Structures are given as structure tokens and as C-alpha cells.
Amino acid sequence: MTNKNIILIGFMGVGKSSIGRMLADKIDYDFVDTDQLIEAKTKSTIKQLFFEKGEDYFRQVEAEVVEEVALNSKSVIATGGGVVLNPSNIVKLRQNGIIIHLNASNETIIKNLVNDKSRPLIYDGNMLERITTLLEERKYCYDCYDAQINVDGLTVEGINDTICDLLKGNGLNEC
Numbered sequence: 001m002t003n004k005n006i007i008l009i010g011f012m013g014v015g016k017s018s019i020g021r022m023l024a025d026k027i028d029y030d031f032v033d034t035d036q037l038i039e040a041k042t043k044s045t046i047k048q049l050f051f052e053k054g055e056d057y058f059r060q061v062e063a064e065v066v067e068e069v070a071l072n073s074k075s076v077i078a079t080g081g082g083v084v085l086n087p088s089n090i091v092k093l094r095q096n097g098i099i100i101h102l103n104a105s106n107e108t109i110i111k112n113l114v115n116d117k118s119r120p121l122i123y124d125g126n127m128l129e130r131i132t133t134l135l136e137e138r139k140y141c142y143d144c145y146d147a148q149i150n151v152d153g154l155t156v157e158g159i160n161d162t163i164c165d166l167l168k169g170n171g172l173n174e175c
């Protein structure tokens with residue numbers, strides 16, 4: 001798997017970006033975050049994009065960005081929590097990538113998100129209700145993983161050690 005990308009998927013609030021950044025540093029890979037690329041491409045924040053242009057437009061730009069980063073090699077790619085909603089995103093990412101699902105309990109996710117005002121999908125209305133509904137709706141959406149790690153109670157360092165153990169088993173010598 002030497003040139004493969006490492007793709008992090010998972011629900012909002014599981015820590016994909018902070019974990020991914022540290023992992024990339026540790027194994028000397030490039031780090032890319034699809035949400036950051038969307039913001040750079042549209043010169044807008046994710047929140048503005050949702051409110052001004054709507055979710056469909058956001059998903060369209062997200063798919064374009066995914067198509068571009070899927071061509072990378074040796075990159076850690078942190079994705080937005082909704083990337084799995086479009087199966088073609090996953091097909092593309094998998095072509096040169098190993099997909100790792102960062103899984104967390106509903107309690108952990110709710111704790112991490114409930115005071116977060118930056119995420120448009122949960123900011124609207126009653127946040128706890130929105131998070132719970134989305135968690136239920138997406139219960140099986142992350143099952144497209146090659147490997148899964150439960151992050152409950154683990155530090156970012158601990159999660160990265162676990163990912164590294166897993167990657168070593170897949171022949172990634174950088175770990």
C-alpha cells in the first residue's frame with residue numbers, strides 16, 4: 001500500500017481533521033481536508049455555502065474536490081461527514097486509498113457537537129434533536145470502510161497509534 005492515500009471518514013465531531021493532521025505529520029504524508037478545499041475553491045465558509053447556496057450546491061463542490069484529491073498519492077485525506085452520502089465519492093477515494101472509519105458512540109458525538117455553532121446541518125433549530133436524527137439517518141452510511149477504529153475515550157495520540165498499528169499490518173513502513 002506504499003503510495004496509497006489514507007482516507008478518514010466518520011460522523012461530524014469524531015475528530016477526522018485533528019487526527020488526520022497529526023497522522024500525516026507522523027508518517028510524513030501530505031494532509032488534505034476536503035472541507036478546507038471546498039472553502040478555498042468557493043472563497044466561502046461551509047456555513048455560508050449552505051445558507052447562501054444550499055446543501056445540493058455544497059455536495060456538488062464536495063464531489064468535485066473529492067474527484068481531485070482521489071488522484072493524490074501518499075496523502076492523509078480528512079473528509080466531511082457527509083462524503084459517504086454519494087457512493088461515487090467512495091468509489092473514487094477507494095481507487096488509491098484505504099478507507100478508515102473513525103467510529104464513536106452517540107454520546108461522544110453529541111458531547112463534541114452540542115456547543116458547536118460552525119456546522120450548518122446541526123446549527124438550525126434544536127441541535128440535540130438534529131444530531132440525534134442525523135445519527136439515526138446515517139447509521140449504516142459509514143459501513144463502506146476498509147478498517148474501523150472506535151475513538152471513544154482515546155486521545156488523538158492514542159488514535160494515531162492505533163491507526164499506525166493497523167497500517168503497519170497493511171505494509172505501511174512509515175509508521
Ligand code: S3P
Binds near residue numbers: 011080082083121
Ligand atoms: C457535513 C460535515 C461537515 C461539513 C458539512 C457537512 C455532513 O464536515 O462537510 O458541514 O454532512 O456531515 P465535518 O464532518 O468535518 O464536520
